[in-house]
Amino acid sequence: MNEIIESRTNLALGNDELKAPEAENSEIGGTMPDNTDNTGQEENNIEAPKVSLEKKIIEKAAAENGGQENAEAENYELENNELENNGLENSDPETDEAETLPESENDLVNTEDVNLNESAENVPEKVKPLSNEEVTEHTSALWKYNPISEDEPEPFPEYLTAFKQYPKSTVIGARVRGKKHKHEGTNCDDWFETANFEDITFVAVSDGAGSKKFSRVGARASCKAAVGYLVNAFEELYAENSGFREDLKLGLSDGKCMEACRVIAQKARNSVAKAYEAVETAFYMRKTDSAYEKVLGRSLKINDFSGTLLIAVIIPTGEAKENLVISCQIGDGAIAVLDTKGGYENSLKLMGVPDGGDFSGETEFLTSPKTRTEESLKSRTKIAVTSADMLFVMTDGVADDYFPNETEMRRLYLDLLINGILGENEFSELTQEQMKLFKRIPDPLVYPWVNDKSVKVPVQYTKRITEALGLTLEEIFTDRTAAYLAGLEIKYDEELSQEERLKIWLDNYVERGSFDDRTLVVVSI
Amino acid sequence: MSDFSRRLPVYLLLDCSGSMMGEPIEAVKQGIKALLSELRGDPQALETAYLSVITFDSSARQVTPLTELLQFKEPEISAGGATALGEALNVLMDCVETEVRKSTETQKGDWRPLVFILTDGSPTDTETFREAVAKVRNMKAANIIACAAGSNANTTYLKQITESVLMMNSLSAGDMAQFFAWVSGSVKTSSKSLDAKPGGNIELPPPPQGFVIVP
Incomplete structure (x- = not known):
């Protein structure tokens, strides 16, 4: 009944280099509840990304196999002087041949305006600024793909995906290594876990601190421990007080219901505490291991395992389509509930406030003592009774691309x-x-595709559609005709699962300045 | 919804006083060329960093406004005159005020600017300098790194501007090239560590050999 999902790609399974460490089970052994069945791993529905991506290719790539990926990537390394001489014009023959962009864009790339090395005397002062698309089109050829260094202890799999059909919810999740990490050959720092107890859904997402080389270890330990604890805690809660679900039906104005909510909120906070304990355990287990010291050039500290933690618990109240959602968020990222069928105005609710605010940054982590005080955790715990049909949990790699989250999470859905x-x-024949x-x-x-430049992946953006059609986000959210029509151009192999599609999208949508790891868990409720 | 992405503004404050005439100023020009070429090969820098040049001699002015790396044109610079570093700081503060985007409810602001000051002497506009320094320190709106070049450079003044002061031994083309290589390394590092701790102090790569960090 209880399941901890952990999915890996074939890439991880079939390739020793990227194989997930066996050590993980022993690590969490101490913190995982005994009744957690770790054998329910999802592996059958996952394909290596290359295979699935090929299904999305719109241009026939030259036939070559995956073993050549690295050699391929190197060909794309532009020499600096080559770049100088060519300005924005892509000097790479393969990329040129792949010019499938709309004409209007080529018009915009006026080489006169952006010529890099001519410094003629009569150059006008004001140059037309480049659009973000023009810049990302240019940089797309420069991003390299480097596998994770073999010297690194506990390398993480390139991808994680999950699909879970629970009694009252469907979870799809994916996590991809950011372009920055691919470029540098470093590990992805994100992790996520999902589980259920009967009809209750649990999600945990963590983003290891980018400045810490081993933050991924903390990210994984915290997610596993939080979700593991919640499964156990709710089983116990049922055993002690089977009436609590009845109480939840009474509505938030009722004292009994409030008491039940209070108890549940406490469980959410406890899960954060357990997550931290697991990080501590992970730290003590590795503290004397020289492999880590060798990489760091100093001994391991608990802060080396710093990360964010986002927890969501979804409990059906018993009323039709109504759920109680409890969240607790430490650090950046976002938890949002969205009613995709409701009106625009009240369709979205953010279930957490990232730290930082105007300081923009100074992210707080699970390892910072002040974030774990009871008071701090209380302020981070949110409860909502909602008729929303969708819940998103994501790291800042995704959340930052949908800023401000208060409105733009709807764009994420679209x-x-x-x-x-x-x-x-919904459209087969068009009027x-x-x-x-x-x-x-x-x-x-x-x-x-960063991993293999011969694979071209088409991605459509709501932003471009609203711009082209002169629509507001509200208009396209309310009448989705344009969105459905735009979707006609994005074709997948029908066999390709939702989580694989999510993975491919996360791995390939391009936003300027967005090159972090991306994790998104979508719960349909 | 805003279409802006967050930028890393980089300001170069370059001494173009008389003492820079000849080889040093040529080396600076070469340095800017090399810096651009280096950064244009780095996708992260290309997507985030914007570059501006402020020069100072008997006065100071922004010769290149904050510009996209791909569109940046090397400015025409020549050496001659005094060392109006104080005025240069005032120009810098004006530029930061007008060019660097602040966070609003609907838009994420730019990252904290990165400022590199290169001088081979000491400020001749001492009164202006003193006032400007007080304001710069108060603003704390930028990460400033100052580099004293050659034996005539006065690090005491630079220390008043920022804690991060470097000293390079000579104004030779070789040292200058190293300095600009280090600047490009620093910009790259900053554009990489943005997600780690935006706004906070950034860790820059170790200065090149022969450069001394002034305590």
């Missing part, structure tokens, strides 16, 4: 819809009017 990850496309609208929708943007 992006998932357009890119074929959520929902069915004349729809056809007209369809023609005004810009083509998807196509960039080479």
Whole structure:
């Protein structure tokens, strides 16, 4: 009944270099509840990314196999002087050949304006600024793919995906290594876990601190421990007080219901405490291990395992489509509930406030003592009774691309819809009017996949559609015709699972200045 | 919804006083070229860093406004005159005020600017300098690194501006090249560590050999 999901890609399974460490089971052995069945791992529905990506190729790539990936990547290393001489014009033959971008864009890239090395005397002072797309189109050829260094202890798998059908919810989740880490050949620092107890869903997401080389160890330990604790805690709660679910039905104005909520909120906070204990345990287990010391050039500290932690618990109240959602968030990232079928205005609720605010940054972590005080945890715990049908938990690698979260999480939903990850496309035959609208929708943007530049992955963006059609986010959220039409251009192999699609999208959508690890867990409730 | 992405503003404050005439100023020009070429090969820097040049001699001015790396044109610079470092700091503060985006409810602001000061002497506008320094220290709006070049550079003044002061032995082309290589390394590092601790102090790579960190 209780399940801890842990999924790996074939890449991780079939390739020793990227194999997830066996040590993880022993590590969590002490913190995981005894009744947790770790054998329920999902592996069968996951394919190596290359295989699935090929299904998305719109241009036939030259036939080569995965073993050549690295050699391939190196060909794309632009020499500096080459870059100088060519300005924005892509000097790479393969990329040139892949010019499938809308004409309007090529027009924008006026080489006169952006010529890099001519410093003629009569150059006008004001140059037309480059659009973000023009810059990312240029940088897409420069991002390299480097596998994780073999000297690193506990290398993390390149991808994590999960699909879980629980009694009252469906969870899809994916985590991809950020472009920055791929470029540098370093590990992904994100982790996520999901589990259930009967009809209750638990999600934990963590983003290891980018400045700490081993933060990934803390991220994984905290997620596993938090979710493991919650499964156990709710089982106990049922055993002690089977009436608490009845109390939840009474509504938040009722004293009994409030008491039940209080107890549940306490469990959420406890899970954070347990997560920290697990991080501590992980630290003590490795403290004397020279492998870590060798990489750091000093002895390991608990802060080396710093990370954020986002917890979400979803409990059906018994009323139709109504759920109690409890969240606790430490550090940045986002937890949001979205009613995809409701009106625009009240459709979205953020279930956590990232730290920092105006200081922009200074992220607090699970390892900072002041974040774990009872008072701090109370202020971080949110409870909502909601009729929303979707819950998102994500690291800042995704959340930052949807800023401000208070409005833009709706755009995230639409992006998932357009890119074929959520929902069915409702259009098979188009009316004349729809056809007209369809023609005004810009083509998807196509960039080479960082891991293998010969693979081109089309991604469509709500932002581009609203811009092209002159729609507001509210308009396209309310009437999704344009979104569905845009989705027609994104085709997958029908066999490709939702979580694989999510993974491919996370791995390939391009935002300027966004090169962090990306983790997104979507719970349909 | 804003279409801006967060930028890492980088300001170069370059001494163009008379003593820089000849080889040193040529080395500075080469340095800027090399810096650009280096940064343009780095996708992270290209997506985040913006560059501006402020020069100072008997007065100070921004010769290149904060500009996208891909669009940056090397400024025409020549040496001659005094060392108005104080005025340069005032120009810097004006530029930061007008060019660097602040966070709002709907837009994430730019990262804290990175400022590199290169001088081979000491400020000649001491009164202006004193006032400007007080304001710069108060603002704390930027990570400032000052580099004293050659034996005539006065580190005491630079120490008033920032804790991070470097000394390079000579104004030779070789030293200058190393300095700019280090600047590009620092910009790259900063554009990488942004997600780690934005706004906070950044860890810069160790200075090149022969450069001394002034305590």
